[in-house]
Amino acid sequence: MKLNHIFSALFSFLVLFQLQIVQAEQITPLESEADSALLLNQLVSVKSTSDKKDLINLIAGSNLPQRTRVLTAMQDGDLYYTKADEQLVYAKTHPDGYEISAVVNGEDLGVVGSRKVRKISINNELRTVLRGVLAELAIRSEDAAERLAAAKDLIRSPAPEFLAAIERAKAIESNDKVLESLNIAMAMINLKSDQQVLRLEAIEAFRGTLDSDAMSILAAMQLKDSDGNYLEKDELVRESSAAVLSEMRGQAKIYKLLENAFFGLSLGSVLLLTAVGLAITFGVMGVINMAHGEMMMLGAYTTYVIQLIMPNYIDYSIIVAIPAAFIVSGLVGIVIERGIIRHLYGRPLETLLATFGVSLILQQAVRSIFSPLNKSVSAPSWLSGSWEINGALSLTYNRLYIIIFSLIVLLLLVFLLKKTFVGLQMRAVTQNRAMANSMGIRTGWVDALTFGLGSGIAGIAGVALSQLTNVGPNLGQSYIIDSFMVVVFGGVGNLFGTFFAAMSLGVANKFLEPFAGAVLAKIFVLVFIILFIQWRPRGLFALKGRSVED
Amino acid sequence: MINKTIFERSAIGRLLLADKAGRYLIGVLLAAMILVPLCNLLMPAGSFFHIPTYVVVLLGKYLCYALLALALDLVWGYCGILSLGHGAFFALGGYAMGMHLMRQIGERGVYGNAELPDFMVFLNWTELPWYWYGFDSFFFAMFMVALVPAALAFVFGWLAFRSRVTGVYLSIITQAMTYALLLAFFRNDMGFGGNNGLTDFKDILGFSLQSDVTRCVLFALSALSVALAYILCRAIVSSKYGRVLVAIRDAESRTRFMGYRVEHFKLFVFVVSAMLAGIAGALYVPQVGIINPGEFGPINSIEIVIWVAIGGRGTLFGAVIGAVAVNYAKTYFTGAFPEVWLFMLGALFVISTLYLPKGIVGVVNQLRERRAERNATSTPEQGAQS
Known part of the structure; x- marks a missing residue:
């Protein structure tokens, strides 16, 4: 009952x-x-x-x-x-x-x-049913990301029993990406059928997508067995797959190129950030500041300290760290300028040695205060993750933000130098110190300010670097040579040159890497700059003048 | 009396007669060359006069640095070329020597391969790369010790001086050069032992590198090399040619306008300096027992500059004094107060550039002049009494 x-x-x-x-x-x-x-x-x-x-x-x-x-x-x-x-x-x-x-x-x-x-x-029959039912449940989940993951799973393990479930899911799918993945999954299943029409249709469905699984399955269809016969017996299918494959590969190559360019630009942005402060101190003031790298290091450690102070607000700490690092590094820069560099104007080689001494002292100071070990700076959540444009191209947010950030810093700097009164004074002192002095500009004060500005920007670069590399006492050293190269390559005293040099060196480095490997690419770039300097001893965009030194 | 006239007539004698400090320096070097080995080998271990072997090695190391500093002073002090890449020439000379010593190991390596050094066997290389050919011969290796740095200096200098790359630009690209070499030598594919460099040397010309006698001979050779290099540099700078170098240092464009081919003068002195640096490296490697890419580090090259700056730029003997003094301080402080050493070194840089633009030699000269002035102004009786 x-x-x-x-x-x-x-x-x-x-x-x-x-x-x-x-x-x-x-x-x-x-x-x-x-x-x-x-x-x-x-x-x-x-x-x-x-x-x-x-x-x-x-x-x-x-x-x-x-x-x-x-x-x-x-x-x-x-x-x-x-x-x-x-x-x-x-x-x-x-x-x-x-x-x-x-x-x-x-x-x-x-x-x-x-x-x-x-x-x-x-039993096996039930297992088949279960697989289909579970797959359908997943591709009809509430969460779009889950649906996408499920559809990708289907692409990887296509089986005919899912076909009906995919059809039903497609009918109600609104998300374009999921829909595309479902289409690919369906084509993957149809490719295994024995009807030529279905298979040709499936191959056509791959056209325009950049799915790597689809590409490998198409590539497998071009293979021959040990006797020299094609594994794929159907000639029409094989030819059509070859055509679609070459088209997909062409597109993938373009996206790879775009991705490389993006990596190059983001590396260039890092170089720009590290070099732009140097462009001020070296380019505008003619001071070789070997402690520039240590200013970046101070900026990175400031980020670390700010995170220690506000552990519950990691997402916002970096926003606080940017002005803090600017102030810390800028103040240290002003102290160095007033204490040491002021006495050495006109003796660039001596400045180089003295500031190198400062860099050693700062390194050892950090080592004594924070320990010689690397510190971990955690990344805010909005910097992690990536922007997936399609199967072949995804841009990580931290690289994207660093490009934007470096451009903002550069534009602010250009604005400061060209449009403000302080900038006017700075340029006046650069061009003719004695004349500026006699016009009533306090050159000593402007010098200190300019050096502080350059150092402060190095501090900001340090905040950015803390998100990319380890924060340790040697952080500055690894970037100092690169930043000098950028400034010298771009032409001293020219911010646009620095921008151009940083971006072109970054892109060149990233495009050389696939062929030569990271280390050799870097060597090539260094040798290129050494040779380039022979051709243009004053850099790419040298300031033209009629004076002869001595 | 006759001896003195012969001395006066010889070229070296004439050079040294005008150079009192140089006479002292060479005297000290020759004395050390004889006395240090004697005190090490003949005196019993407990004796007051006994010099332990590690001190001999340490002194030998200082002398190699002194030779390197001498090389840099020749280009920087007398021609105004601040090379931040002299460590590269030193390291290349060292690698040439190291390659010879590697080949000398032969079958005594860990893998017992007569032909290939251990690291090549480890990397599964089957045959010796072409650039290792010939290094089993001592004389070929000695030739390369000078030739390789000279060739690099020639190509680099020819390019740089011809296009009138001067001042800080030159400094920065020499730094780029040594940095590029650092990266290159770190690569295993280069065939120079990668990260670990060349080490585990056994003997040189059949003499064990571990024996006291060999170490003393190497020390004596180092002292002799410094003395000879000093005489060579002194000869260069006190010749007419040296006058032109100083003119280039002080006013390059004016010298060029007077009709001197500035780039030729610079190139010559740069190549000579690179060769001296290479020889210093070759003497350094058997005494220290290892050469690795770290020697190419830009920091090392900058440290050489500081030896010269502290000793006294443009004096030659100042470079020797600076190299020995700074390195002695380094040995002492890194042992006694490792935390303090970088503070010390940094402060040395700052203080020497701010307050001692002429280095130790400059301070000594200043003190002497002051005393001479005091003597001149004081009454003759007081002068006689003091």
Whole structure:
């Protein structure tokens, strides 16, 4: 009687389910937890394969919260029922038997002996059903990212039983990326069919996409076996696949080029950030500041300290760190200028040595205060992740932001030098110190300010570097030679030259890397600059003048 | 009496007669060359006069640095070329010597391969790269010790001086040169032992490198080399040619307008200096027992500059004094107060550029002049009493 009741309920559900297949959007809500318990526990009582199949479909079509987990457990053979009260449980193996928890309400039921429970048995036919049902559940999940992941899984393991599920999912899919992946997955399945028309259609479907799995499967179709015969027997299919493949490869190459250019520009931006402060001190003032790298290091350590001070606001700490690093490095710069460099104007080689001494002192000071080990600076969440444009091109946010950031810094600097009164004074002192002095400009004050500005910008560069490399006492040293190269290559005293040099060196480096390797690429760039200097001893955009030194 | 006239008539004698400090320096070097080995080998271990072997090695190392400083002073002090890449010439000379010593190991290596050095066997190389050919011969290796740095200096200098790259630009591209070489020698594919460099040397010309006698001979050779290099540099700078160098240092354009081919003068002195640096490296490697790419580091090259600056730029003997003094300080402080050493070195840079533009030699000269002035102004009786 009771069994009868259950079967009649089951039957009514089955009718409902047929309807659901047709109108996939409509899912019958279950009234209460009691109903869901009823439905799930039928898994214990039904025995025949066809009944189980129906029940699986019923569960999948319901809106039970635990449906995915139940079905996955069933597929993996982790679904059991207790012999005593016929309760459906998840079971994990345990030295003393099984560790079980109730399916209906998730209650932990502790460890039981292996004889107290029995597995819900499945066979190959049911496994196939389960796979299809689970895949469909995943590609119809609420979350677009989950749907995308599921569709990518389907691309990787195409099987004909998913075809119907994909068709249904496509009908209601609104997200373009997921839809594209579903199309590829469907084409992957159709490619395995034995109808030529379907296969040709599938190959055509790959056209315009950049999926790497699709490319490798197309490439595999061009292979020959050991006797020299093509593995792919159908000539029409083979030719069409070759055509689509070459088109896809062409597109992928373009995107690879774009990606390389992007990497190059982001490396160039790092170079620009590190060199632009030097362009001020070296280019505008003629001071060779070997401690420039240590100014960056101070900026990076400032970021670290700010993060220590506000550990709960990592996302905002970097925004605080930018002005803080500017002030710290700028003040240290002013102290160095007033204390040492002021006495050495007109003796560039001596300045080089004195500032090198300063750099050693600063390094050792940091080593003594913070320990010689590298410090970890955590990245704010909005800097991580990447912007995926398509299968072949994705731009990471930290690189994207550093390009924008370096441009902002450069533009602000140009504005400061060209449009403000302080900038006017700076340029006046650069061009003719004695004349500027006699016009009432306090050259000493302007010198200190200019040097502070250059050092402060190095500090800002340090904030950016703290997101890219390890923050340690040697951080500055590894960038100082590169930044000098950029300034010398671009032409001293010319911010546009510095910008151009940084970007072109960055891009050149990244384009050389695939052929020569990172180290050799760097060597090539260095040798190129050494040779370039012979050709243009004053850099790419040298200031023209008529004076002769001496 | 006759001896003195012969001395006076010889070219070296004439040079040294005009150079009192140089006479002292060469005297000290020759004395050390004889006394240090004697004190090490003949005196019993407990004796007051005994010099332990590690001190001999240390002194030998200082002398190599002194030779290197001398080379830099020749170009920087007398021609105004501030090379921040002299470490590269030193290291190249060292590598040439190291390659010879590697070949001398022969079958005694870990892998027992008579032909290939250990690191090549480790990297699964099957045959010796062509640029290692000939280094089993001592004389070929000695030839390369001078030739390789000279060739690099010639190409680099020919390009740079011809296009009138001067001042800080030259300094920066010499730094780029040594940095590029540093990166290159770090690569395993280069065939110079990569990161680890060349080491585990056994003997030189059949004499064990571990024995006291060999070490003393190497020390004596280093002292002799410094003395000879000093005489060579002195000869160059006190000739007419040296006068032109100083003119280039002080006013390059004016010298050029007077009709001197500035780039030729610069190139010659740059190449000579590179050769001296290479020889210094070759003497350094057997005494220290290792050469690795770290020697190409830009910091090393800058340190050479500071030896010269502290000793006294443009004096030659100042460079020797500076190299020995700074390195002695380095040995002492890195042992006794390792934390303080970089502070010290940094402060040395700052103080020597700000307050001692002429280095130790300049201070000594200043003190002497002051005393001479005081003597001149004081009464004759007081002068006689003091």
